[in-house]
Amino acid sequence: MIVVGGFRYTGGMATDGAIEIQYGVILPGGSADEQLEAAILAEQSGWDGVFVWEAAYGVDAWSLLSAIAVRTERVRLGTLLTPLPWRRPWKVASQVATLDQLSHGRAILTVGLGALGPELPETGEVTETRVRAELLDEGIDLIRTLWQGGTQYEGQHFTYRCERNDLVVVRPVQENIPIWVVGAWPRPKSMRRVLRCDGVVPEYHPAGKVGTPEDIRALRAWLAEHGARPDLDVVAEGETPVDDAKAAAAQVTPWTEAGSTWWLETRWGAPETLADRLDQTRERIAAGPPRGV
Numbered sequence: 001m002i003v004v005g006g007f008r009y010t011g012g013m014a015t016d017g018a019i020e021i022q023y024g025v026i027l028p029g030g031s032a033d034e035q036l037e038a039a040i041l042a043e044q045s046g047w048d049g050v051f052v053w054e055a056a057y058g059v060d061a062w063s064l065l066s067a068i069a070v071r072t073e074r075v076r077l078g079t080l081l082t083p084l085p086w087r088r089p090w091k092v093a094s095q096v097a098t099l100d101q102l103s104h105g106r107a108i109l110t111v112g113l114g115a116l117g118p119e120l121p122e123t124g125e126v127t128e129t130r131v132r133a134e135l136l137d138e139g140i141d142l143i144r145t146l147w148q149g150g151t152q153y154e155g156q157h158f159t160y161r162c163e164r165n166d167l168v169v170v171r172p173v174q175e176n177i178p179i180w181v182v183g184a185w186p187r188p189k190s191m192r193r194v195l196r197c198d199g200v201v202p203e204y205h206p207a208g209k210v211g212t213p214e215d216i217r218a219l220r221a222w223l224a225e226h227g228a229r230p231d232l233d234v235v236a237e238g239e240t241p242v243d244d245a246k247a248a249a250a251q252v253t254p255w256t257e258a259g260s261t262w263w264l265e266t267r268w269g270a271p272e273t274l275a276d277r278l279d280q281t282r283e284r285i286a287a288g289p290p291r292g293v
C-alpha cells in the first residue's frame with residue numbers, strides 16, 4: 001500500500017489512507033474473436049481491466065465489450081477511448097448502460113475530443129477544437145442525465161426530450177458508472193472538465209511531451225486544490241517487460257507513488273504488423289500484471 005495525500009484508494013475508490021493500483025490492458029486491435037480471447041486471457045492472468053479502442057470503422061467496441069462481459073466475471077470493461085463529440089450521446093449512454101447490465105456493474109466510459117490524424121477517414125465530422133470541446137461537455141452532461149433517469153436536456157448542440165421513458169429505459173447497475181476523460185495537462189480549462197468526471201487520462205503538453213511521475217504529482221496537487229473528489233482515478237500507461245517481473249513492478253512504482261490509481265499496459269510501439277503486435281500483447285497479458293514479486 002502507498003499513502004498519497006492522506007487517502008487510501010482501492011481500485012480507485014477512496015477508503016482511508018493509501019493507493020492500491022489497478023492494472024489493465026489496452027487491446028491493440030485484431031478480429032473480434034482475437035480480442036475476445038485476449039480479454040478472457042487477461043482475466044485468467046490476474047488483470048483488473050480490459051479496454052478497447054473505438055474506431056470510425058472497425059470491430060465495434062460496444063459489441064465486443066458486451067461479448068467480453070458475458071465471458072468474464074471480474075475485469076472492468078471500457079473504451080480507451082470514445083471520441084464523444086463524434087457520437088450521439090444518447091446512443092453512447094444506451095451502449096454503456098447495456099454493457100453495465102450485462103457485466104453486472106463493471107463498465108467504465110472513457111471520453112475525449114477525438115484524435116485528428118492522416119490515418120483517420122474523412123467523415124465530415126466537426127474538427128474545430130472549440131466546438132468539439134463544447135460537444136464533449138454537453139455529451140457528458142446528457143449521458144449522466146439519462147443514466148439518472150432524466151427525460152429532458154437542452155444544450156447549445158444537443159436537445160433530448162422523451163414523453164414516455166418507461167418503455168425503453170435502461171438503467172445501469174452501478175449507481176455511478178465511472179466516466180474518465182482525457183485531460184490536457186497543465187491546461188486549466190481541460191483540467192476543469194476533469195473535476196466533473198470520475199477519472200483522468202492525462203495528455204501532456206506541449207504536444208509531444210512524454211509525461212513523468214512528477215507531472216502526475218503536479219496534476220494531483222492542482223486537482224486537490226480545486227476541489228477534486230479524493231477518489232478520482234488517475235491513469236498511467238506504458239509498456240513493461242514480459243520476462244522480468246521485478247523490473248516491470250519497479251517501472252510502475254514511481255507512478256503509483258505519484259498518485260496514479262490505474263496502470264494500463266499498451267503495445268502501440270515497435271511491431272510493424274498487427275499480427276506481431278497481437279502476439280506481443282498476448283505474451284504480456286499471459287505474464288500477468290506488473291505487481292512485483
